[in-house]
Amino acid sequence: MDFESMIGGNLMNKAGAFLLVIGLALFLNYSFASLGPWAKLAAGAGFSVVLLVCGIMLERKNGGNIMSVGLIGSGWSCLYLTAFSAHGVAATKVVESPLVGMLLLIAVSVGMIVHSLRYRSEMATGLAFIFGFAGLFIAEVSLFSEVAAVIMAIGMLAIAWYFDWHQLASAGLLLTYGSMLARLHMNAPPATLGPLQRVMFLQTLLLVLWSTYELTNMSFMRRNPQSEESTRFLFPMNFVAYLVASLLTWPMVKETPLYYLAGLIMAQYIVTGLARGMWCSNPGEAAVEKVRFFLGSCEDSLVIAAGALCYGIWYLLPAPVVVIGWAVVGLILVEVAFRLPWQLMRFIGHLIVTVAFFRVFLANLDIAGASAGISHRLLTVVPVIFMMLHLYYRTDTELSWEASPTGGTRQFAPTYSYYALILAAALIRFESGPGLTPPIWAIGALVMTVLGQKLKNWHFKRQGLYLAVGALGYGLGNDWRCDSVNPILASPWTTGIITISCLYASRWLAGKDVAPPADSIVAGLDQLRPHILSLGGSVGLAFLLYVQVSGGFLTLAWSLMGMGLLAAGFMLKDRLLRFSGLGLVLLCIIKVFLYDARTLEAPLRILAFMCLGATMIAISWAYTRYKARIEELLK
Amino acid sequence: MKPVYSLLVVLLMLVVAGVIVMQGEPDEKVGLSGVMELVGDAQRTALKPAMMATRVTPAEEMELGRRLAGQMYFRRGSDNADEAFRKTEQYVKRLGQSLLAGRARKEIFYEFHLVDEGMVNAFALPGGQIFVFRGLVEFVESEAELASILGHEIAHVDARHCVELFQAEMAAEKISGPLLGNTKWLAGIGMRLASRIIQGGYQQYQEFEADARGLKFAADAGYAPDAAEKVMARLGEKYQETKMQPKASDPVAELQIAIKTAAGSYFRSHPPTPERVERLRKLASSQIGKRKFYIGKENLKLRQTRDQNQIEAEFTSK
Numbered sequence: 045m046d047f048e049s050m051i052g053g054n055l056m057n058k059a060g061a062f063l064l065v066i067g068l069a070l071f072l073n074y075s076f077a078s079l080g081p082w083a084k085l086a087a088g089a090g091f092s093v094v095l096l097v098c099g100i101m102l103e104r105k106n107g108g109n110i111m112s113v114g115l116i117g118s119g120w121s122c123l124y125l126t127a128f129s130a131h132g133v134a135a136t137k138v139v140e141s142p143l144v145g146m147l148l149l150i151a152v153s154v155g156m157i158v159h160s161l162r163y164r165s166e167m168a169t170g171l172a173f174i175f176g177f178a179g180l181f182i183a184e185v186s187l188f189s190e191v192a193a194v195i196m197a198i199g200m201l202a203i204a205w206y207f208d209w210h211q212l213a214s215a216g217l218l219l220t221y222g223s224m225l226a227r228l229h230m231n232a233p234p235a236t237l238g239p240l241q242r243v244m245f246l247q248t249l250l251l252v253l254w255s256t257y258e259l260t261n262m263s264f265m266r267r268n269p270q271s272e273e274s275t276r277f278l279f280p281m282n283f284v285a286y287l288v289a290s291l292l293t294w295p296m297v298k299e300t301p302l303y304y305l306a307g308l309i310m311a312q313y314i315v316t317g318l319a320r321g322m323w324c325s326n327p328g329e330a331a332v333e334k335v336r337f338f339l340g341s342c343e344d345s346l347v348i349a350a351g352a353l354c355y356g357i358w359y360l361l362p363a364p365v366v367v368i369g370w371a372v373v374g375l376i377l378v379e380v381a382f383r384l385p386w387q388l389m390r391f392i393g394h395l396i397v398t399v400a401f402f403r404v405f406l407a408n409l410d411i412a413g414a415s416a417g418i419s420h421r422l423l424t425v426v427p428v429i430f431m432m433l434h435l436y437y438r439t440d441t442e443l444s445w446e447a448s449p450t451g452g453t454r455q456f457a458p459t460y461s462y463y464a465l466i467l468a469a470a471l472i473r474f475e476s477g478p479g480l481t482p483p484i485w486a487i488g489a490l491v492m493t494v495l496g497q498k499l500k501n502w503h504f505k506r507q508g509l510y511l512a513v514g515a516l517g518y519g520l521g522n523d524w525r526c527d528s529v530n531p532i533l534a535s536p537w538t539t540g541i542i543t544i545s546c547l548y549a550s551r552w553l554a555g556k557d558v559a560p561p562a563d564s565i566v567a568g569l570d571q572l573r574p575h576i577l578s579l580g581g582s583v584g585l586a587f588l589l590y591v592q593v594s595g596g597f598l599t600l601a602w603s604l605m606g607m608g609l610l611a612a613g614f615m616l617k618d619r620l621l622r623f624s625g626l627g628l629v630l631l632c633i634i635k636v637f638l639y640d641a642r643t644l645e646a647p648l649r650i651l652a653f654m655c656l657g658a659t660m661i662a663i664s665w666a667y668t669r670y671k672a673r674i675e676e677l678l679k
Numbered sequence: 680m681k682p683v684y685s686l687l688v689v690l691l692m693l694v695v696a697g698v699i700v701m702q703g704e705p706d707e708k709v710g711l712s713g714v715m716e717l718v719g720d721a722q723r724t725a726l727k728p729a730m731m732a733t734r735v736t737p738a739e740e741m742e743l744g745r746r747l748a749g750q751m752y753f754r755r756g757s758d759n760a761d762e763a764f765r766k767t768e769q770y771v772k773r774l775g776q777s778l779l780a781g782r783a784r785k786e787i788f789y790e791f792h793l794v795d796e797g798m799v800n801a802f803a804l805p806g807g808q809i810f811v812f813r814g815l816v817e818f819v820e821s822e823a824e825l826a827s828i829l830g831h832e833i834a835h836v837d838a839r840h841c842v843e844l845f846q847a848e849m850a851a852e853k854i855s856g857p858l859l860g861n862t863k864w865l866a867g868i869g870m871r872l873a874s875r876i877i878q879g880g881y882q883q884y885q886e887f888e889a890d891a892r893g894l895k896f897a898a899d900a901g902y903a904p905d906a907a908e909k910v911m912a913r914l915g916e917k918y919q920e921t922k923m924q925p926k927a928s929d930p931v932a933e934l935q936i937a938i939k940t941a942a943g944s945y946f947r948s949h950p951p952t953p954e955r956v957e958r959l960r961k962l963a964s965s966q967i968g969k970r971k972f973y974i975g976k977e978n979l980k981l982r983q984t985r986d987q988n989q990i991e992a993e994f995t996s997k
Contacts (some may be wrong), residue, residue, distance in 0.1 A: 067816055070760030071796045119932065129965075353780040353929070355929070358929075358930050361697075361701075362700070362701065362705035362707060363705065363706070363707045363708065363709045364700060364705045364706065365697050365700050365701060365705060368693050368694075368696060368700075369697070371693055372690060372693050372694070375686070375690065375693075376690075377688055405706070405711070405713055405714050406709050406710065406711065406713075406714075406933075406934070406937055407709045409713035410708070410710075410712045410713035410716065410954075411705075411706040411708055412706045412708075412957040413700075413703055413704060413705055413706040414700045414703060415700055415702050416699060416702075416703075418699070420700050420703065420705055420706065423696045423699055423700050424696060424697075426692075426696070427689065427692040427696045428693075428694045430688075430689050430692055431689045431692075431693065434682075434685045434686060434689045437682070437685070438682050438685075438686075443683070470713075470717065473717065473720070476715065477891075478720060478884075492989075517721075517724040518720065518724065519726035520727050521720060521727055522723060525783075527888070527891040527892060527895065527962075576803075
């Protein structure tokens with residue numbers, strides 16, 4: 045088309061239509077003073093009909109051109125404006141009933157839409173629908189107006205699907221939700237309805253809209269699963285629009301609990317999720333495709349439903365039980381996703397379980413209450429620990445992320461064993477108090493070390509080390525004291541000796557392990573594990589003696605302990621034990637000169653010096669007497 | 680075990696546990712107090728070497744206590760000629776001394792002071808200086824209740840909670856003395872601030888520990904262990920501590936409230952009273968029923984300790 049034709053034919057035509065509409069508006073304005081309402085409307089309607097008739101005649105004569113389309117478009121616009129004026133403009137108001145006014149507009153809109161379909165023009169039909177939706181603003185929000193909007197949306201989508209108009213469907217979604225929100229914003233839902241009825245009123249409308257768009261999305265997917273058209277975005281658009289519309293309209297019925305909304309959303313997503321699973325091919329099954337996220341799937345819907353369910357659980361259940369509800373949801377998601385296999389669902393399942401893990405620290409550890417004589421802390425945390433262990437073994441059987449075509453989550457497996465350990469350790473701390481924590485943790489450390497060796501599992505061995513270090517820390521922090529009512533348990537000797545024995549036993553077991561090459565910090569720690577346990581035991585024992593033995597006797601006790609460590613070090617070929625023994629003897633020397641000599645009474649001071657002297661002579665004698673054997677041992 | 684079986688077992692455990700908990704009255708408490716307690720444990724362990732390195736001798740501690748007690752400008756027995764007050768003071772001293780058998784640090788000599796103020800309070804200073812306010816003696820309903828409070832204050836001293844507040848400051852002044860001369864108190868103040876911040880994390884733990892050990896001191900001396908819980912509950916009512924917080928609107932808001940509360944409670948020296956009552960109840964329940972305990976309502980009225988006037992009717996049934 046040359047420039048002249050474009051100016052003369054195309055632009056002039058559109059400008060003409062625009063001017064005509066303005067002219068009609070000016071005419072109506074001019075006629076305010078002289079004509080009555082009916083006359084004004086009749087004039088507007090007549091003018092519109094003239095435009096339409098002229099357009100149609102021209103179209104028939106010339107086979108349809110820009111001029112005729114412009115005249116027809118102007119005609120329908122003027123007719124729509126006239127119909128609107130019959131109720132919406134005070135100067136021309138002849139229709140008192142909002143319902144009739146709206147029906148009039150809908151009738152014009154339907155005519156407009158039907159006419160537009162003759163041209164197979166997505167744009168023209170879209171414009172006609174915009175006018176149609178705009179007409180709904182004339183009436184107050186009622187069941188009728190909203191049903192009309194929904195029917196119009198269904199009609200629009202049917203047309204879009206029939207003519208394969210993707211843009212109309214996508215833009216229509218925004219138009220539908222947007223106009224509905226705007227209407228509801230301007231006119232609150234009928235006050236005569238009760239809270240629950242209002243919820244149902246709004247939610248039913250949104251549900252129908254949402255289902256319609258889901259259905260359209262699925263229909264387009266079935267027609268062409270590989271489509272690159274804009275309708276592939278319908279799933280996330282519908283999801284966001286529905287959720288936003290639900291949340292924005294919720295303040296209108298705020299006296300109704302929010303978990304109703306969560307429940308409704310959950311139910312809807314489960315239904316359509318299953319529909320997607322049965323009716324549509326699920327591109328998510330094939331591979332990790334970015335496009336799948338946009339197309340939506342059964343998996344996505346079920347994941348969203350699970351999120352809503354988690355909210356409902358949080359809202360409905362007492363605080364300590366929430367973690368159990370979340371754990372069940374997470375566990376089921378992981379299991380279902382593991383079998384299908386669905387990657388997103390698996391990740392969300394893992395996420396929910398992780399959130400449940402952290403929730404324990406918020407609502408389950410520092411709580412009171414008991415049922416059937418068992419504390420609620422124990423009742424709620426122990427099953428979660430078992431769930432973590434189950435997930436550890438379950439996830440450990442998967443392929444890794446790199447090896448699996450559907451993105452395996454095997455790398456999460458160790459995390460679950462640590463989750464279980466942390467929860468168990470925290471549970472012991474709160475259930476038995478800080479005083480009894482060291483011996484129980486130390487026994488746990490020994491058990492983990494044994495399990496690690498039996499199952500050849502380095503994670504368990506490391507966990508044994510961490511528990512042992514924790515037990516030592518707690519013991520030192522509490523001076524090995526315990527507030528138990530049982531006098532045997534309350535004694536520092538009991539808690540200290542149990543803990544220290546377990547540390548030494550773990551060290552003995554750890555000595556049998558062949559540590560992996562120290563190519564990382566953790567692996568480096570593995571190599572140091574026997575030494576850390578050995579040193580921990582020695583520090584713990586020295587501190588226990590410090591707490592329990594006073595004055596000059598402490599020097600004696602430490603001297604004997606130093607000798608014992610030296611002997612054990614030679615027997616077990618453990619250099620660190622020998623160094624610990626020598627270190628302790630050196631500490632005794634410093635203590636004798638700096639503390640004992642200054643503060644102790646004469647008999648104890650003498651005892652301290654004599655004991656230390658005898659110890660050093662004994663050590664020296666042993667080194668000399670067994671020089672050859674010691675050198676042999678040190679090789 | 681096949682994964683499906685372990686899944687079913689775990690699901691069953693979760694559901695059964697949930698149902699059992701729902702049958703009771705689950706505590707709706709949500710917050711970071713548990714995490715703060717664990718953090719406090721870690722802080723306490725981490726500070727242990729510093730506390731040991733700066734530890735003072737019992738003689739130094741008692742000297743510090745006497746010095747601090749001398750700076751307390753309260754009206755005491757020596758300033759008061761009232762016979763009833765003097766009798767009450769003697770009663771408190773005698774009762775306090777009767778609770779000392781189970782203490783770990785025998786080398787500390789305890790002194791009990793009655794303060795002539797109506798405030799319901801008691802506190803301890805390093806070296807065994809225990810101050811009890813007249814208002815507290817009037818507030819308690821039995822000798823066992825007073826014994827539990829005195830036991831609590833003794834426990835603070837015995838577990839070194841009091842002296843540890845001053846150790847870092849004293850050590851800083853000692854070390855900086857040659858460098859700073861007369862201004863060594865600056866180092867002391869700096870260290871005091873630092874130690875208050877660090878020790879803030881476990882001050883509430885120290886209160887729980889003092890509650891537990893105080894109850895044990897009183898119970899070992901034969902006083903009813905549930906008296907501690909009763910007097911604590913009444914103190915909570917008197918100062919109107921609320922137990923429940925309104926439920927948050929969503930899980931994120933719940934977390935925000937928990938963080939805010941935790942941050943605010945870090946420097947709170949005493950834990951919430953309902954929590955203390957709950958723990959004391961648990962501790963007391965493990966002792967009750969094993970032997971007879973003494974209550975001593977009449978003894979309190981007469982200001983005569985159980986040692987002076989043991990009344991058979993004041994014993995609980997076994």
